[in-house]
Amino acid sequence: MNYRHIFHAGNHADVLKHGALLATLSRMQRKDTPLAVIETHAGVGLYDLHAPEAMRNPEWKFGIGPLIGSTAPALQPLLAAVAACNAKDSLRFYPGSPELARLCLRPQDRYAGCELHPIDAAALRARYAADRRLQIHARDGWEALKALTPPPEKRGLVLVDPPYEKPDEALIAARAIGGALKRFGHGVYLWWRPLKDPDAIALADAELFKEGIRPALAAQLTLAGLTQGLRGSSVLILNPPYGLSEDLGAFAQSLKAALPSALRPEVQVAPHGLA
Numbered sequence: 001m002n003y004r005h006i007f008h009a010g011n012h013a014d015v016l017k018h019g020a021l022l023a024t025l026s027r028m029q030r031k032d033t034p035l036a037v038i039e040t041h042a043g044v045g046l047y048d049l050h051a052p053e054a055m056r057n058p059e060w061k062f063g064i065g066p067l068i069g070s071t072a073p074a075l076q077p078l079l080a081a082v083a084a085c086n087a088k089d090s091l092r093f094y095p096g097s098p099e100l101a102r103l104c105l106r107p108q109d110r111y112a113g114c115e116l117h118p119i120d121a122a123a124l125r126a127r128y129a130a131d132r133r134l135q136i137h138a139r140d141g142w143e144a145l146k147a148l149t150p151p152p153e154k155r156g157l158v159l160v161d162p163p164y165e166k167p168d169e170a171l172i173a174a175r176a177i178g179g180a181l182k183r184f185g186h187g188v189y190l191w192w193r194p195l196k197d198p199d200a201i202a203l204a205d206a207e208l209f210k211e212g213i214r215p216a217l218a219a220q221l222t223l224a225g226l227t228q229g230l231r232g233s234s235v236l237i238l239n240p241p242y243g244l245s246e247d248l249g250a251f252a253q254s255l256k257a258a259l260p261s262a263l264r265p266e267v268q269v270a271p272h273g274l275a
């Protein structure tokens with residue numbers, strides 16, 4: 001439990017994941033029926049980009065930073081969410097996935113987030129104590145996923161965003177998602193993965209799809225021009241809602257256009273396995 005997301009808040013991986021999250025929720029909310037957002041690894045919900053941890057090696061300068069001020073329509077949901085967390089014309093706070101979910105929740109929707117780090121879980125609980133639509137579980141996300149699926153709403157998005165501290169964490173994630181799919185087969189699953197060990201991801205995908213190919217969509221962002229740290233990541237979305245492929249394609253192309261060309265951004269959006 002050494003991982004602290006504040007060191008990475010607002011980086012290129014966050015903007016890919018969070019843009020994909022907003023696009024997916026937007027498509028799912030075209031129906032009025034209640035929706036559950038279930039998250040295995042929640043973090044703290046809001047990150048202070050001026051905190052010493054975020055300033056040490058400010059990854060957000062190669063992520064959300066250059067996007068601010070873009071007028072690209074596909075970036076506006078993410079930029080509006082960031083603006084909602086900040087004073088006018090400033091960028092100090094970056095919303096994590098629980099906060100993005102909160103900003104999107106309708107009265108009939110619900111968010112259930114798991115966070116194992118005691119300090120982060122306490123911070124999340126305190127942040128959302130007054131909002132009954134958000135439930136925080138201070139427990140292991142892999143274990144909790146068994147209890148939280150299927151949700152009573154029968155419609156839901158499961159967000160899987162582990163820290164990948166352990167070498168086999170992608171495989172652990174694939175097994176957890178595979179188990180959840182047995183209980184909640186028509187749920188939408190959004191799984192973030194770092195591009196640092198392609199063999200580990202291939203092994204995890206083989207595990208996930210061992211009982212047959214499911215409808216899936218993958219979006220990937222790489223920044224080959226980054227001189228340090230993670231250079232790329234992807235999201236894999238299982239059972240993607242209708243129309244998401246186009247929305248995610250537009251989002252990815254807008255990301256590529258808004259990031260500095262010196263970072264050599266490249267994006268791909270494709271049905272999984274064809275990318």
Ligand SMILES: C[S@@+](CC[C@H](N)C(=O)[O-])C[C@H]1O[C@@H](n2cnc3c(N)ncnc32)[C@H](O)[C@@H]1O
Nearest residue numbers: 005041042043096097115116117140141161163
């Ligand atoms: C990548 S961060 C989550 C970021 C968040 N999803 C977001 O997008 O804003 C991973 C989080 O998982 C927490 N964590 C690590 N192991 C966990 C576990 N087994 N169950 C639940 N949370 C865990 C870490 O403390 C960390 O806050």
